[in-house]
Amino acid sequence: MEDAKRKSLEDKGWKVGTVSEFLDLTPEEAVVIEIKLALSRCLKERRQVAMTQAELANKLHSSQPRIAKAENGDASVSIELLMRAMLATGLTPHDIGQVIAQVN
């Protein structure tokens, strides 16, 4: 993993800091991070053309700051919240499946 990418992940709260910590990640955990980031990017792209973060938060019974975290790939956001958000912007399970299928 390149330094710049690791730095970016660390800023978002991902525990991939040191090399040894990075090696502690199972392959599955690494893939899940990639999936989360892919969903996050897709959500941001779609939400921006559809509504404000506050509007989306209302639909979800969530809060604007949480949407911001979701769109920025924050580690505290679950795949479930990412999916609920994507669906609330009008994306479908098919769309979500396509995004995940393209990871790696």
Add this chain to the structure above:
Amino acid sequence: MEDAKRKSLEDKGWKVGTVSEFLDLTPEEAVVIEIKLALSRCLKERRQVAMTQAELANKLHSSQPRIAKAENGDASVSIELLMRAMLATGLTPHDIGQVIAQVN
């Protein structure tokens, strides 16, 4: 929703009990439940031909009881754990994407 299906979900811990509670579910929440159940079914099918629950649990640094819950669609299991488990059985992001894309 038919009675039999609602009963099955209730047994697994899903809060879809009464009609009014069911109506409280946002459409996105309902779809997410379907996605979880689809992932759960796929995991069970794949794991059964590949290894025991205990072996999978070891690969994941998890426990056999948690794998049992994952395979039986228990509400306490996150999408993230379902995905990590699927990946550990040898399934790929592409496989996972296909399962989700077929929901609904």
Add this chain to the structure above:
DNA sequence: CAGAAATATATCAGATATGATATAAACAAC
């Protein structure tokens, strides 16, 4: 530039998910 609107960051108490453990039930093979 000034004010408004949108987005980002920080903090936190409560809710949900977690692996561990114990143990029960189901299922084989003998």
Add this chain to the structure above:
DNA sequence: GTTGTTTATATCATATCTGATATATTTCTG
């Protein structure tokens, strides 16, 4: 039917995720 293997259920302390709130920063518009 007894023994060994696998899967299911129950409980629990800890860790993680949650929406809410306050507030800072960026971006838009006039």
